Amino acid sequence: MTGHVRRRGGSSWEIKFELGADPLTGKRRIRYVAFKGTKRAAELELARLVAQNAAGEGVDPSKSTVAEFIERWERDWATANVGPKTLERYRQLLRLYVRPRIGAVRIQKLRAVHLNEVYSTLLRSGGQDGAALSARSVGHVHRVLHRALGHAATWGVVSQNVASLVAPPPVPDEEIKILTEDQIGAILRHLEGRTLRPIVSFLLGTGARRGEALAIRWGDVNFQKNVVRIERSLEQTKGSLRVKSPKTKNGRRSVTVSPWLAAELRSHRARQDERRLALGMGRAPDDSPVFAGWNGEFRSPSRLSHDFAAAMDALNIDCTLHGLRHTHVSQLIAAGLDVLTISRRIGHASPAITLNVYSHMFSNTDTRAADIMEATFAKIRGTE
Incomplete structure (x- = not known):
């Protein structure tokens, strides 16, 4: 950094030196500082200010709001x-x-x-x-x-x-709402024959996120192995939709689906092809969205949430689309599936995130842990 001292009158001086390029615009930045005293003192102040800014301690005197x-x-x-x-x-x-x-x-x-x-x-x-x-x-x-x-x-x-x-205000813990088995049955029966049924079944059966499910193409579905690849997500901004990569590498994953869900997807494809043929569009190609709109294009995430909310209002059930993901996880935890497998299946960056979100559900397995130890001690007593 360079600079110089210029007399303004009497014992007043103007100290001028460069701050370097503006990080935002790349333009040259100059700082001016008024100083009173001797010329020698002004030169020492210049040297101090230049050293301060070189060390990254200076402040841009910008008057920006x-x-x-x-x-x-x-x-x-x-x-x-x-x-x-x-x-x-x-x-x-x-x-x-x-x-x-x-x-x-x-x-x-x-x-x-x-x-x-x-x-x-x-x-x-x-x-x-x-x-x-x-x-x-x-x-x-x-x-x-x-x-x-x-x-x-x-x-x-x-x-x-x-x-x-400053600390932001604390956020109260919110209870995660999950569906009972009776509610799941009621929802699936209510949606029978509607375009919501296949994607709701998929979200319940895989724990996928809304955007992930909407971005799946038929080429991602392997009916021979009953496996679906999740490799992208559909994002909606004002006036546009775009397909993006997952936030983390764990977001890309292969999810095994149950025979029931595989049958649901097969029936869904048959109905979709029948509709497309009636519209003169031909059968759905591999790059066509699995849960497409009537025109074969990606379905709007916000519209999907709106339609699901309307269905839940009709059933008087308090559940969002994301609640289907929570319900999937709760079923896996209740069945005793390990946290690492659950974390990988739902695309969390690490099992620690899964434990943090669903720790209260895992605590319900503590009684089972006691039963396991009781069985162990019973075996030991039998050999004494």
């Missing part, structure tokens, strides 16, 4: 580094909850107290029509702010990430 920085962060970093769905969510959170409250604050004057005030206000009246915003949603706001302000600190725009000084 929080809103202005966020706009640049969205455009120059988030757009290139996160997926469309995540970007859409970031923009929504920042637009609805951050910009209206602290957007006008100079980013270098932003303090932890500002964020605490924002979170408190959102919890009281940040929702629709002035209703309280959930702690979970406020937590999402905190996480996107933490990420953006973390970059502001890394890039020298601010001296520290003030979001790291």
